[in-house]
Amino acid sequence: MSSSDAEWNEGFKHLRKYVSENRDANVPVSYISHDGYKLGLWLLRQKRSGTRIGERKVKLLRQQGVALE
Numbered sequence: 389m390s391s392s393d394a395e396w397n398e399g400f401k402h403l404r405k406y407v408s409e410n411r412d413a414n415v416p417v418s419y420i421s422h423d424g425y426k427l428g429l430w431l432l433r434q435k436r437s438g439t440r441i442g443e444r445k446v447k448l449l450r451q452q453g454v455a456l457e
Contacts, residue, residue, distance in 0.1 A: 396445065399430040403452055413453035 389397075402425050407413050419428035431454065438457045439446055446456055 396441075398425070399427065399434070400445075400448060402427045403431060403449075403454075407452050413449075 402421050403413065403415070406415055406419075406421070406427060413431075415428050415431045417428040417432050419426075421427050434441060434445075434449060435454070435456060449456060
């Protein structure tokens with residue numbers, strides 16, 4: 389697994405926890421998790437990347453309720 393995949397997986401893990409706790413994927417850009425992870429910025433980068441992040445990642449994000457263009 390590449391370091392970029394490991395970083396993506398870390399962000400996705402935090403997103404799943406956020407969705408589990410909040411029942412939606414509407415993460416504020418300024419949101420920082422309890423362990424200091426900047427989930428809001430991570431998710432913003434994913435949204436800006438759109439479908440360029442790859443079909444698998446797009447599917448996983450959409451399953452969590454993230455709207456991508």
